[in-house]
Amino acid sequence: MSEITPLANPRGVKRLCELCQRPARLQCSHCRVTYYCDSDHQGADWVGIHEKVCQLLIPLRTAVPFHTLEVEREHHRAQTLQRQEQLIELSRATAQKKLFEGKHQEAVPAALLSLRCCVEIHGTSALQLVPSYLLLAEACTGLGNLTQAEEYLCRAEWTVLKNTECGRRLRHTLHRSLGLLHAAKGDLEGALEHLASDVYYASEEFGSDHIVTSGGYFHMANVFFRQNKMDIADSLYTEVTAIWHRHLSSLLEAHQRSASAPADPPLEHSLSEAQQAEAQQVLGAILDIREQAPRPDPTQTARAAHSLALLHFLGTNTPKVVEFGRKALRCSQLVPDCGLTEPIERLLQLAESRSA
Amino acid sequence: MSTASLPRINTSFFPKIITAENHSRFHQQRQNGGHGNVESGKQSGKAQPLKGNDKQPRFTKQDIAVYRNSHKHNICVDMLRKGYHKSFSELFALIQKWNASREAAGPGSAIWQQEPLEEQLDKLDQLQHFLTRAEAAQRAGRYEEVYTNQVSLARYFDNSEDKWLSDHFFESSLHTASLIKIDGGKKEAEAHSNMGKVYMEKGQLEKATEHYEAFHHLTLGRAWKDEAGRTHNSWACEGLWRIYTLLADKMLENKEHKQAIKTIIKAFEMAKEAGDKKIEGKAAYRVGLAYQSSGDQQTAMTYLNMYMELSKALGDKDGLGKAYKAIANALESEGKVAESVEYLEKFVEVSQGSDQSRSLEEACMCLGVIFNSRGQYDKGCEYFAKAYEITRNLRDLPLLQKTQVYLGAAKARKMMTAFSSHMETTGLVNTEELLAWKDSRNDMFSDPSTV
Numbered sequence: 001m002s003e004i005t006p007l008a009n010p011r012g013v014k015r016l017c018e019l020c021q022r023p024a025r026l027q028c029s030h031c032r033v034t035y036y037c038d039s040d041h042q043g044a045d046w047v048g049i050h051e052k053v054c055q056l057l058i059p060l061r062t063a064v065p066f067h068t069l070e071v072e073r074e075h076h077r078a079q080t081l082q083r084q085e086q087l088i089e090l091s092r093a094t095a096q097k098k099l100f101e102g103k104h105q106e107a108v109p110a111a112l113l114s115l116r117c118c119v120e121i122h123g124t125s126a127l128q129l130v131p132s133y134l135l136l137a138e139a140c141t142g143l144g145n146l147t148q149a150e151e152y153l154c155r156a157e158w159t160v161l162k163n164t165e166c167g168r169r170l171r172h173t174l175h176r177s178l179g180l181l182h183a184a185k186g187d188l189e190g191a192l193e194h195l196a197s198d199v200y201y202a203s204e205e206f207g208s209d210h211i212v213t214s215g216g217y218f219h220m221a222n223v224f225f226r227q228n229k230m231d232i233a234d235s236l237y238t239e240v241t242a243i244w245h246r247h248l249s250s251l252l253e254a255h256q257r258s259a260s261a262p263a264d265p266p267l268e269h270s271l272s273e274a275q276q277a278e279a280q281q282v283l284g285a286i287l288d289i290r291e292q293a294p295r296p297d298p299t300q301t302a303r304a305a306h307s308l309a310l311l312h313f314l315g316t317n318t319p320k321v322v323e324f325g326r327k328a329l330r331c332s333q334l335v336p337d338c339g340l341t342e343p344i345e346r347l348l349q350l351a352e353s354r355s356a
Numbered sequence: 357m358s359t360a361s362l363p364r365i366n367t368s369f370f371p372k373i374i375t376a377e378n379h380s381r382f383h384q385q386r387q388n389g390g391h392g393n394v395e396s397g398k399q400s401g402k403a404q405p406l407k408g409n410d411k412q413p414r415f416t417k418q419d420i421a422v423y424r425n426s427h428k429h430n431i432c433v434d435m436l437r438k439g440y441h442k443s444f445s446e447l448f449a450l451i452q453k454w455n456a457s458r459e460a461a462g463p464g465s466a467i468w469q470q471e472p473l474e475e476q477l478d479k480l481d482q483l484q485h486f487l488t489r490a491e492a493a494q495r496a497g498r499y500e501e502v503y504t505n506q507v508s509l510a511r512y513f514d515n516s517e518d519k520w521l522s523d524h525f526f527e528s529s530l531h532t533a534s535l536i537k538i539d540g541g542k543k544e545a546e547a548h549s550n551m552g553k554v555y556m557e558k559g560q561l562e563k564a565t566e567h568y569e570a571f572h573h574l575t576l577g578r579a580w581k582d583e584a585g586r587t588h589n590s591w592a593c594e595g596l597w598r599i600y601t602l603l604a605d606k607m608l609e610n611k612e613h614k615q616a617i618k619t620i621i622k623a624f625e626m627a628k629e630a631g632d633k634k635i636e637g638k639a640a641y642r643v644g645l646a647y648q649s650s651g652d653q654q655t656a657m658t659y660l661n662m663y664m665e666l667s668k669a670l671g672d673k674d675g676l677g678k679a680y681k682a683i684a685n686a687l688e689s690e691g692k693v694a695e696s697v698e699y700l701e702k703f704v705e706v707s708q709g710s711d712q713s714r715s716l717e718e719a720c721m722c723l724g725v726i727f728n729s730r731g732q733y734d735k736g737c738e739y740f741a742k743a744y745e746i747t748r749n750l751r752d753l754p755l756l757q758k759t760q761v762y763l764g765a766a767k768a769r770k771m772m773t774a775f776s777s778h779m780e781t782t783g784l785v786n787t788e789e790l791l792a793w794k795d796s797r798n799d800m801f802s803d804p805s806t807v
Contacts, residue, residue, distance in 0.1 A: 192436075199444070200433050231496070235439075235441070235495060
């Protein structure tokens with residue numbers, strides 16, 4: 001960390017804070033190309049992303065060396081582009097991870113960096129900017145700063161509107177973010193509209209019974225729950241549980257089939273980190289709702305608990321498997337022929353054999 | 357920090373930012389601009405004419421979506437927004453199924469030429485209407501209503517092009533009906549009968565039998581009636597009779613006579629139970645024919661007599677004729693030619709009364725053949741001549757030629773005896789007679805004056 005004085009900058013060079021764009025007074029002493037207004041921002045950026053990208057920024061932010069040959073200049077341009085793309089990918093992944101961990105504050109610097117890089121490569125109205133906007137919006141929503149989130153989302157929506165060739169996957173994520181924002185703002189009808197579009201695009205892309213689509217169903221169910229339309233919410237929760245239950249069961253089955261072969265593929269990779277976090281959140285919430293319902297439905301409770309147990313089994317968290325498995329077993333035994341008792345018992349046995 | 361981080365991307369740097377407050381206004385402008393503006397011409401193609409230029413029309417987000425997106429998209433989003441996710445996934449799955457079957461059939465096939473389901477707006481609207489109503493009813497636990505809606509859908513799609521949709525909804529209505537317990541299975545019975553019909557049309561007789569048997573079982577001893585006042589049970593019996601008859605036909609084709617007779621007797625019993633004399637008679641006739649083809653003439657006779665009695669009671673002359681003819685056949689193969697002739701003559705008599713020229717012609721031919729084989733050529737000739745007269749009015753050339761040949765042969769046989777006696781005696785008179793015949797080719801041998 002070294003101090004700089006704005007007045008001592010060379011003429012025409014403005015050094016601005018990496019995070020807030022105010023005149024900078026500090027310089028990162030590792031890379032010497034990143035500036036901050038105070039040590040708070042420097043610390044926040046370091047934790048957020050800078051630690052990972054400090055050295056990567058040097059070639060991008062130093063002056064272009066003088067090349068005599070066209071070929072060399074071309075080569076340098078291509079290399080820069082490649083580095084920038086790497087940087088975008090890395091910063092987005094970091095931001096996403098921080099969001100999943102619930103560290104919204106720490107996700108902001110990474111998301112900002114990715115957005116800035118995107119603007120440098122693609123300009124200001126390209127579709128490639130949308131994922132960064134969505135990350136920023138999610139972080140802002142998480143921080144409770146809804147106006148800011150809305151602003152980012154509006155930019156994203158505008159970009160998508162301008163680009164008619166926008167893919168369905170991007171539209172689906174955009175509408176989900178918009179739906180969540182509206183829900184957070186309390187505009188439930190607007191939220192439903194966006195979530196409906198989200199489900200539609202996700203179904204077009206993945207199929208209507210895919211786990212990606214189930215996320216849209218889950219958020220819609222939450223909105224209906226808040227609107228006190230319990231029957232709709234209930235039917236949607238049932239659908240979500242069924243989708244996850246099916247998916248997780250098939251994953252376990254696939255694993256068991258391949259487990260007979262000596263080369264045991266690691267079970268943890270069957271679901272991505274993001275999917276695991278989502279499943280945990282969704283299924284946990286549904287199980288809570290089921291358990292607190294005025295008229296408990298043991299079949300649905302059992303299915304939700306079983307799905308959670310399966311999820312923890314895939315995540316190799318054996319004590320949790322046993323906990324949820326027992327719960328599921330208790331509920332399933334209340335209903336004579338729900339067809340769940342046997343798979344749950346099998347899962348519990350598997351868990352015991354693993355811990356032994 | 358997070359809020360403070362925004363200004364780096366300031367507005368001059370980006371396109372104009374639309375906030376939530378002026379969001380709808382922005383859409384309006386876009387719509388407005390779509391008319392004079394070439395840039396947004398893509399969207400303006402579907403835009404409604406504006407009511408007045410001085411007044412800014414107010415567009416909601418839904419209005420814009422109607423122009424911007426496909427009809428399928430709008431319907432899906434609309435259903436989802438109201439929480440009808442099952443309807444959505446069903447519609448979605450149906451469209452996908454159609455597309456998949458189209459892909460599987462490949463270009464050039466019949467389905468390839470059809471308009472895709474997602475572009476037939478009225479059908480999509482119908483689907484949306486009934487599916488959402490069914491889902492709402494299902495949520496409330498009113499399964500009768502769910503059933504009614506599904507059946508309406510099935511009936512709506514009951515044409516050749518959308519057969520598969522109709523089948524699909526009949527199937528789901530059967531599933532729904534099995535959940536309705538209050539009405540004692542009436543809806544379930546109806547659903548089974550619908551499914552039975554569907555499988556019959558597809559030609560899957562075994563499955564149709566299953567459904568019709570379930571239908572019959574459910575309606576046994578119940579007094580449910582349809583709009584026309586006919587009991588469901590009788591419908592079930594009639595359906596089963598038809599299926600069993602078809603099954604028996606198939607078995608006969610495969611030469612499984614024993615099985616066929618068993619099935620056809622089942623059909624007869626069903627027909628009896630249906631309480632419809634006409635069907636009963638037909639079934640009896642079929643049983644008779646089956647026994648006949650397996651060689652058991654005695655049993656065949658009892659059933660055929662039954663048919664005869666029933667036809668007499670109903671005044672069904674055509675049926676009566678058929679019965680007489682079959683009985684005559686049976687008698688003939690038993691060697692009782694005299695009785696057979698008796699029945700055939702009855703047959704002719706009955707057929708003459710009705711204007712069934714074809715069966716009359718058949719009867720005459722039969723009689724002619726029998727008389728011919730018994731050597732009574734003049735009688736044979738008489739019947740053949742009758743048959744010939746009838747066929748002349750029928751405009752059926754092959755048949756006409758056939759009767760001509762038969763008539764000619766019979767006439768020749770009739771002359772044969774006289775001709776040969778003339779030949780044998782070889783007197784002058786005889787030779788003259790023969791020569792005269794050769795000149796005129798008229799039958800003069802049977803004329804007693806010349807002999």
